[in-house]
Amino acid sequence: MQAIILAGGKGTRIASVRSDVPKPMIEVCGKPILQYQIENLCACGITEITIGIGHLGDAIKNFFGDGKKFGVSIKYFSEEKPLGTAGAIFRMLDENLLEENFLLLCGDIIFDVDFSRILKFHSEKNAWATLVSHPNSHPYDSSILVTESLPPKEKGGLPIRTGRVVEWLSKEDERGFCGNLVNAGIQVISREMISAVKKMRAENPSLVRHPENPEKIDLDRDVLKTAIPSGKIFAYQTSEYIKDMGTPDRYREVEADIASGKVSARNLARKQKAIFFDRDGTLTREAGFVTRPEMLELSEGAGEAVRLVNDSGFLAILVTNQPAIARGDLDFEGLSKINGKLETLLGKEGAFLDAIYFCPHHTDKGFPGERSEYKFDCECRKPKAGMLFRATEDFNIDLSKSFMIGDSGRDEGCAKNGGLKKSILVGGGKSVLDAVKEILSLGENGN
Numbered sequence: 010m011q012a013i014i015l016a017g018g019k020g021t022r023i024a025s026v027r028s029d030v031p032k033p034m035i036e037v038c039g040k041p042i043l044q045y046q047i048e049n050l051c052a053c054g055i056t057e058i059t060i061g062i063g064h065l066g067d068a069i070k071n072f073f074g075d076g077k078k079f080g081v082s083i084k085y086f087s088e089e090k091p092l093g094t095a096g097a098i099f100r101m102l103d104e105n106l107l108e109e110n111f112l113l114l115c116g117d118i119i120f121d122v123d124f125s126r127i128l129k130f131h132s133e134k135n136a137w138a139t140l141v142s143h144p145n146s147h148p149y150d151s152s153i154l155v156t157e158s159l160p161p162k163e164k165g166g167l168p169i170r171t172g173r174v175v176e177w178l179s180k181e182d183e184r185g186f187c188g189n190l191v192n193a194g195i196q197v198i199s200r201e202m203i204s205a206v207k208k209m210r211a212e213n214p215s216l217v218r219h220p221e222n223p224e225k226i227d228l229d230r231d232v233l234k235t236a237i238p239s240g241k242i243f244a245y246q247t248s249e250y251i252k253d254m255g256t257p258d259r260y261r262e263v264e265a266d267i268a269s270g271k272v273s274a275r276n277l278a279r280k281q282k283a284i285f286f287d288r289d290g291t292l293t294r295e296a297g298f299v300t301r302p303e304m305l306e307l308s309e310g311a312g313e314a315v316r317l318v319n320d321s322g323f324l325a326i327l328v329t330n331q332p333a334i335a336r337g338d339l340d341f342e343g344l345s346k347i348n349g350k351l352e353t354l355l356g357k358e359g360a361f362l363d364a365i366y367f368c369p370h371h372t373d374k375g376f377p378g379e380r381s382e383y384k385f386d387c388e389c390r391k392p393k394a395g396m397l398f399r400a401t402e403d404f405n406i407d408l409s410k411s412f413m414i415g416d417s418g419r420d421e422g423c424a425k426n427g428g429l430k431k432s433i434l435v436g437g438g439k440s441v442l443d444a445v446k447e448i449l450s451l452g453e454n455g456n
Contacts, residue, residue: 010055010057010112010124011111012058012113012114013058013060013098013101013113015114016062016116017062030068031062033046034065034069034072038264038267038268042117045120045267046114046120049124051080055112056080058082060085060086061085061116069085093226093227094228094229096224098226100224102200102204108200114196118193119254120249121272122251123249131197137205137236137239138197138198138236138243141193141196143190144362147359148352148356152191152229153177153184153190153191154190154191154192155177155178156173156175156188157173157175158341160341170246172243173240176237177229177237179229179234185349190246195251196233206236209235216231247277248281248404279405281407282322282406282407283363284411284445284448286326286415286441287328287416287420288329290308290415291415291435293306293308293311295416298332300333300343300347305347308441310443312355312357314442315360315445316358321449323448324406326365327348327351327362327364327366329365329366329367329368330368330390330391330419331369332373335370335384337377337379344367367396368389368396370385370389370390391419392418392420392423392425393423394428408429411430412429413427413431414445416436431448433448
């Protein structure tokens with residue numbers, strides 16, 4: 010697998026940290042950002058690397074050379090003038106330098122990820138592009154990916170998250186309540202897509218946003234967003250550590266996370282710990298069957314509670330029974346908007362959920378407009394633990410080191426059936442924030 014790292018930016022926002030080297034060469038805990046990237050690639054068996062260089066590019070070439078001392082083979086592609094985040098890729102296509110599929114990375118992000126999972130996902134989807142994506146603490150000033158969600162394929166199964174991107178909301182786009190899923194700056198891209206977009210641009214000059222410099226091409230706006238109608242753009246959602254170094258504040262945050270071991274611990278090749286949250290009556294105020302976004306409000310302290318989990322060694326995962334779907338009071342699109350409001354409200358408080366799982370089933374019958382296909386004794390409705398088991402597959406979770414916070418015996422039963430370490434119920438004066446603080450006070454091993 011060929012990896013291409015875009016390392017030609019000037020890094021004007023982080024110039025106060027260091028301005029005499031290109032941004033990817035700024036040291037964090039004694040090593041340049043680029044070295045962390047190359048070491049992660051090498052550990053995953055990805056050793057053929059091309060680095061796109063521009064501003065102060067000689068500093069990169071002088072440090073890494075041909076890559077042999079880092080266990081990889083490095084080639085360089087120089088930009089004589091700024092070509093945007095994708096212009097160099099189009100130039101490499103013209104010069105026949107692209108493999109059939111290649112990794113494309115921004116050179117200013119710190120990450121530690123299991124690339125084998127990403128490449129497997131890309132292959133299974135037969136994708137034009139796979140965008141590594143995650144929730145973040147500032148979705149309000151980020152571009153948001155909207156992905157496809159389908160009803161269960163099998164009777165009693167969980168809803169299917171295909172990952173297919175159906176909409177790309179840029180920062181300036183008007184948006185209502187939407188999920189928190191952000192392109193993280195790591196992509197697997199096919200040469201076929203680059204060729205197709207190049208052809209589209211040639212046939213439709215209005216797609217060229219910089220006619221004075223048509224080689225200047227933005228990866229997000231001019232390539233990936235343009236290709237969404239193909240149905241071949243997919244988002245791979247991960248909880249792994251991926252963070253850009255664009256500002257001095259983020260630089261200091263990343264430095265602390267590397268020093269604490271948080272960055273490497275989040276790699277999904279390693280076992281994870283999670284705090285599972287119920288929704289209604291736990292993260293949100295109890296309001297009966299919530300069937301409209303305006304009915305949902307955060308419970309007191311919920312934003313701070315989730316933010317504390319985000320800053321800890323635990324994942325924050327929602328598992329919720331939603332029998333209103335089986336009753337016919339709510340459909341999947343409506344639930345998506347409701348959960349979108351939840352993620353929007355949390356995002357405004359700098360908090361995020363790593364994943365949301367819901368069960369649409371219910372066994373009780375006799376409701377007007379009920380949907381018989383969801384009247385089923387499934388394995389995912391709490392107190393059964395099907396949602397926990399699916400999360401374990403997706404995020405390599407050690408359930409024996411994980412916790413449940415809920416408000417009913419169903420949540421306690423789910424925790425027991427899933428083999429969780431402990432469950433804590435809110436109510437009676439105990440808030441979700443109190444419950445999170447109790448878990449985090451137990452220390453690294455939860456004892």
